[in-house]
Amino acid sequence: MSLTIATWNINSVRLRSGLVQKLLTEERPDILCLQETKCPNDCFPLADFRKLGYQHIAMNGQKGYHGVAILSRLPFTSSQSHDFADKSDCRHISITLGKEARKATGFTIHNFYVPAGGDIPDPEQNEKFDHKLRYLEDMIRWGSDHQPASGPAILTGDLNIAPLENDVWSHKQLLDVVSHTPLECEKLGAVMASADWVDAVRHLKPEPERVYTWWSYRSADWAESNRGRRLDHIWTSKQLAANIESLRIIRDARSWERPSDHVPVIIRLSL
């Protein structure tokens, strides 16, 4: 059997429920992790997704900003959200799959929305960048203390960092741009090392291949200029690395009607 897991920063789940339904219908992932739902739990368009077979939904939403959710065709036994960096932002939710998931029973999926960090890459001058760094430090602590990848596990989401040279359209020109500064990239590396996570996307598309999952809205022609960044990630626990079978980056979704600025990333694990 196989397990397919997708991640997508949707930038308002209410405005783009139709696009989510299109993805679910066309790609049928077992699990879809959403970020930037911008929607309190009691306004979440549950019925739109349940009717497509995604009966099991975990949400951690707030009014106006941030917000994460997991849509699943497979039942999960528990869902939790952890508060990183001591701010009660809704930026994390996890589920653990139940018995009905057969070979995937006990798999834990962590869905993150790491703070973007504002414009100025200096924690002294920019409180948002400081918050982003503290959030990452908290993730490192969590990784070392709890070893979330000691069993079968996935960490995914919009991590708002493009860590490698070929994760951005110009390494040189972005060295001072929040999302690709050496400080953040190093901290993301430490998050990965803290619990022995494997970058599933780079496992299948190693450097120097360029991989992007986000293109700014502030461009006359995003496809023509192609100034993208790889901000969205899927990591697996080390024991699952050998099961990573294939990967799809739904680049087309960037030109769907009224698109998100991020596109879905989907991996398939063989079990």
Added chain:
DNA sequence: ATGGTTGTCATACAA
């Protein structure tokens, strides 16, 4: 060097 767009909620603010 600068400004470029989008969503939410009500006028800036976050991304």
